[in-house]
Amino acid sequence: MFKDQLILLLESQGEDVLHLMMQANSLRQTDEITYSKNVFLPLTNICRNECGYCTFRRNPEDDDATLVMPPQEVMATIHQADEYGCREALFTFGEQADATPKVEHALKKLGYSGMLEYLYDLCERTLDETNLLPHSNPGILEKDELKMLREVNASMGLMLETTSKRLMDTPAHEKSPGKDPQLRIKTIENAGKLKIPFTTGLLIGIGETVEERVESLLEIRRIQDKYGHIQEIIIQNFRTKPGIEMENHSEPSLLEMIRMVATTKLLFPDCSVQVPPNLNQDSAQVFLMAGADDWGGVSPLTRDYVNPEAPWPELDELNKLTSQLGFYLKERLPVYPPYLTKEFLSNRIQEKII
Numbered sequence: 001m002f003k004d005q006l007i008l009l010l011e012s013q014g015e016d017v018l019h020l021m022m023q024a025n026s027l028r029q030t031d032e033i034t035y036s037k038n039v040f041l042p043l044t045n046i047c048r049n050e051c052g053y054c055t056f057r058r059n060p061e062d063d064d065a066t067l068v069m070p071p072q073e074v075m076a077t078i079h080q081a082d083e084y085g086c087r088e089a090l091f092t093f094g095e096q097a098d099a100t101p102k103v104e105h106a107l108k109k110l111g112y113s114g115m116l117e118y119l120y121d122l123c124e125r126t127l128d129e130t131n132l133l134p135h136s137n138p139g140i141l142e143k144d145e146l147k148m149l150r151e152v153n154a155s156m157g158l159m160l161e162t163t164s165k166r167l168m169d170t171p172a173h174e175k176s177p178g179k180d181p182q183l184r185i186k187t188i189e190n191a192g193k194l195k196i197p198f199t200t201g202l203l204i205g206i207g208e209t210v211e212e213r214v215e216s217l218l219e220i221r222r223i224q225d226k227y228g229h230i231q232e233i234i235i236q237n238f239r240t241k242p243g244i245e246m247e248n249h250s251e252p253s254l255l256e257m258i259r260m261v262a263t264t265k266l267l268f269p270d271c272s273v274q275v276p277p278n279l280n281q282d283s284a285q286v287f288l289m290a291g292a293d294d295w296g297g298v299s300p301l302t303r304d305y306v307n308p309e310a311p312w313p314e315l316d317e318l319n320k321l322t323s324q325l326g327f328y329l330k331e332r333l334p335v336y337p338p339y340l341t342k343e344f345l346s347n348r349i350q351e352k353i354i
């Protein structure tokens with residue numbers, strides 16, 4: 001599809017919105033709506049970036065900073081998740097935290113020279129000791145870092161957020177060198193070269209224009225056409241929260257989100273489209289009608305540390321939201337079925353699941 005056509009879709013009104021939703025919906029290959037039963041492991045909340053929308057990040061001197069989550073605590077949480085029947089260990093944390101001396105020092109005391117070395121060990125232990133599969137989302141990575149982590153991750157992720165370079169001069173990203181779209185594109189492309197099943201997505205409503213939304217979608221499309229490793233696309237709506245720099249920035253409207261979700265599905269019939277239910281307490285069902293087919297990670301054990309004010313629905317509730325629309329709730333692994341192949345999984349992961 002061409003850029004102008006996509007812009008028209010994102011600006012559609014009245015019955016055209018209903019038509020767009022129906023078209024997106026018709027691309028569904030099954031009546032199943034998937035989710036992954038996960039546990040969230042925020043290894044550190046120190047981060048070299050300072051995104052204007054983030055409540056997760058802390059400064060090293062803050063009372064409630066987690067310089068490094070201790071291995072005993074991480075593994076105890078993962079073992080508990082195993083008992084709950086979770087299958088995904090989600091390692092999401094601040095980018096390049098080990099550039100901060102206090103973090104570097106804490107890691108040294110544990111016997112590690114960097115955060116990614118620590119992450120590797122924890123992923124390996126997860127595979128050795130439990131039924132869970134690691135999915136890591138630690139920010140931008142170099143190719144050799146991705147290559148190392150591939151061995152012990154079933155899938156990995158990085159939100160593109162947006163391709164808008166312009167937002168690097170606005171509160172959203174002006175203090176976040178790691179949100180430079182070129183660096184994020186590079187990471188996603190390298191993951192493609194390495195055949196890592198990958199999750200990416202867009203953060204909607206951080207100041208980007210409709211045209212920039214289209215450009216972001218087309219960039220992911222270009223990458224997917226070249227490498228074919230994008231298993232799912234998260235369409236995440238910006239939520240304002242007290243205390244963030246963007247506190248007074250408005251949230252995207254329901255209509256904007258509906259158009260975005262449906263347009264994403266139209267452009268990506270080959271990928272799953274994920275809308276997190278906890279960020280859309282009252283409107284989650286509408287997105288299923290607009291072509292979304294995945295709820296993402298849902299944890300019976302841990303909070304969504306990035307959006308801690310937004311509790312995940314209970315599985316009973318998720319089941320209800322899904323079945324009321326005539327769909328079926330189905331648990332999935334952090335890696336989607338088409339990627340359960342030798343090409344896309346390291347030996348270590350293959351031993352575990354195929």
Ligand SMILES: O=c1nc2n(C[C@H](O)[C@H](O)[C@H](O)CO)c3cc(O)ccc3cc-2c(=O)[nH]1
Nearest residue numbers: 036137156157158159199296297304306334
């Ligand atoms: O609970 C959350 N899970 C997030 N997840 C987890 C996600 O829901 C699942 O881990 C994946 O669907 C894999 O199963 C992300 C994963 C990524 O790879 C990239 C970004 C995110 C963002 C979030 C998030 O904000 N909150």
Ligand SMILES: C[C@H]1O[C@@H](n2cnc3c(N)ncnc32)[C@H](O)[C@@H]1O
Nearest residue numbers: 053054055159203236237238239306
């Ligand atoms: C883990 C992902 O969470 C998203 N994220 C960070 N802060 C917010 C917020 N206020 N609202 C919605 N999503 C957010 C970003 O897209 C990040 O990449």
Ligand code: SF4
Nearest residue numbers: 047049050051054057
């Ligand atoms: S969203 Fe991620 S990169 Fe941005 S400040 Fe928060 S932890 Fe850091």
